[in-house]
Amino acid sequence: xxxxxxxxxxxxxxxxxxxxxxxxxxxxxxxxxxxxxxxxxxxxxxxxxxxxxxxxxxxxxxxxxxxxxxxxxxxxxxxxxxxxxxxxxxxxxxxxxxxxxxxxxxxxxxxxxxxxxxxxxxxxxxxxxxxxxxxxxxxxxxxxxxxxxxxxxxxxxxxxxxxxxxxxxxxxxxxxxxxxxxxxxxxxxxxxxxxxxxxxxxxxxxxxxxxxxxxxxxxxxxxxxxxxxxxxxxxxxxxxxxxxxxxxxxxxxxxxxxxxxxxxxxxxxxxxxxxxxxxxxxxxxxxxxxxxxxxxxxxxxxxxxxxxxxxxxxxxxxxxxxxxxxxxxxxxxxxxxxxxxxxxxxxxxxxxxxxxxxxxxxxxxxxxxxxxxxxxxxxxxxxxxxxxxxxxxxxxxxxxxxxxxxxxxxxxxxxxxxxxxxxxxxxxxxxxxxx
Ligand code: AMP
Ligand code: GLY
Numbered sequence: 001x002x003x004x005x006x007x008x009x010x011x012x013x014x015x016x017x018x019x020x021x022x023x024x025x026x027x028x029x030x031x032x033x034x035x036x037x038x039x040x041x042x043x044x045x046x047x048x049x050x051x052x053x054x055x056x057x058x059x060x061x062x063x064x065x066x067x068x069x070x071x072x073x074x075x076x077x078x079x080x081x082x083x084x085x086x087x088x089x090x091x092x093x094x095x096x097x098x099x100x101x102x103x104x105x106x107x108x109x110x111x112x113x114x115x116x117x118x119x120x121x122x123x124x125x126x127x128x129x130x131x132x133x134x135x136x137x138x139x140x141x142x143x144x145x146x147x148x149x150x151x152x153x154x155x156x157x158x159x160x161x162x163x164x165x166x167x168x169x170x171x172x173x174x175x176x177x178x179x180x181x182x183x184x185x186x187x188x189x190x191x192x193x194x195x196x197x198x199x200x201x202x203x204x205x206x207x208x209x210x211x212x213x214x215x216x217x218x219x220x221x222x223x224x225x226x227x228x229x230x231x232x233x234x235x236x237x238x239x240x241x242x243x244x245x246x247x248x249x250x251x252x253x254x255x256x257x258x259x260x261x262x263x264x265x266x267x268x269x270x271x272x273x274x275x276x277x278x279x280x281x282x283x284x285x286x287x288x289x290x291x292x293x294x295x296x297x298x299x300x301x302x303x304x305x306x307x308x309x310x311x312x313x314x315x316x317x318x319x320x321x322x323x324x325x326x327x328x329x330x331x332x333x334x335x336x337x338x339x340x341x342x343x344x345x346x347x348x349x350x351x352x353x354x355x356x357x358x359x360x361x362x363x364x365x366x367x368x369x370x371x372x373x374x375x376x377x378x379x380x381x382x383x384x385x386x387x388x389x390x391x392x393x394x395x396x397x398x399x400x401x402x403x404x405x406x407x408x409x410x411x412x413x414x415x416x417x418x419x420x421x422x423x424x425x426x427x428x429x430x431x432x433x434x435x
Contacts, residue, residue, distance in 0.1 A: 039055075040053060066094070
């Protein structure tokens with residue numbers, strides 16, 4: 001057999017989703033070698049003004065319309081941003097029509113969509129993760145909690161938009177979290193299920209593996225800031241800022257994560273007949289006894305993606321296509337900048353609770369090679385004015401040789417944007433800053 005011809009880069013790319021992650025993906029794909037045009041469905045106020053990028057007013061849940069758009073625009077590669085369409089089988093539907101998709105099918109998306117399924121896979125694969133108990137009824141869950149006699153971490157089984165986890169401090173709190181899940185707060189009601197987990201301790205870090213079913217490419221580790229308040233206080237959010245590469249994991253540490261966590265996970269997926277072509281996002285806790293998986297996601301993290309995309313070389317689109325086609329062995333190496341990247345989120349007043357929406361966004365910020373403004377929850381009206389429309393509104397990202405300089409640049413950029421009620425943390429990256 002002849003050696004396979006080198007992989008062509010995709011000319012037409014479709015990004016599915018409408019948040020900050022998708023704005024960053026569309027931006028990076030527009031800059032990739034060989035890409036002529038990027039479509040985003042449904043996109044947001046930021047993707048609407050990105051040069052080389054076109055909007056399609058199709059919701060991520062309308063798989064039929066997305067398929068038609070792929071055919072109409074001769075799309076060579078679809079990159080699916082959020083977990084919901086992945087869990088609902090969008091990749092399967094498009095692949096059945098011969099379209100290359102970066103993002104797992106519904107089978108592989110269970111890594112994120114079912115905590116019970118993911119925990120079982122981890123145990124089978126020997127992947128380090130906290131001890132756990134599964135429960136499929138309220139009585140079973142309460143009995144398991146009482147048998148342990150200590151407050152455990154309570155996790156709703158299905159997709160819960162980042163809100164299904166309670167790290168209980170007391171037995172009372174753990175019981176209340178169980179009651180809430182079986183009262184149907186996260187869907188399924190009486191038919192709900194959950195995982196109770198041992199509490200582990202240590203700093204958290206996110207690692208992303210771009211997979212083609214057999215092989216993988218790792219991105220630099222990133223650290224997210226989940227709490228709304230400075231000093232890591234207050235309720236959990238989707239993420240208020242991030243930085244990369246996180247020095248918590250050096251090259252040797254990242255290699256260890258590859259060997260202990262990511263390769264065994266991909267092998268276990270394959271053993272189940274799952275051809276996983278997309279990102280495995282490992283949310284890790286670095287415990288005294290080594291890395292432990294807190295959660296797997298089947299997509300890029302947000303705001304980790306905004307932080308990482310500016311570090312990606314021009315091969316990105318070709319590498320994602322190689323993953324989609326099971327051909328990483330035939331792809332160019334992905335060049336990744338060694339610079340420090342810093343990302344700060346500007347959220348709406350009230351986030352992560354009841355939010356204020358519809359405020360006009362004013363920006364003097366000029367995006368460039370070292371500074372980017374990505375939109376998350378925004379929309380543009382017919383006159384081209386931009387308004388806030390979600391909890392996380394904007395992401396300002398900057399790169400420099402040091403984290404001090406990268407954060408100084410990002411915060412200076414944030415000073416050039418304004419909307420009523422704009423809320424942000426001033427201490428993002430405190431772990432790596434000297435000021
Ligand atoms: P998740 O929604 O799975 O990302 O969980 C939200 C947050 O809960 C994580 O980022 C951790 O801070 C915390 N968490 C989850 N599982 C555990 C655990 N086993 N021990 C301690 N904290 C945990
Ligand atoms: N930044 C956390 C997440 O995307 O789940």
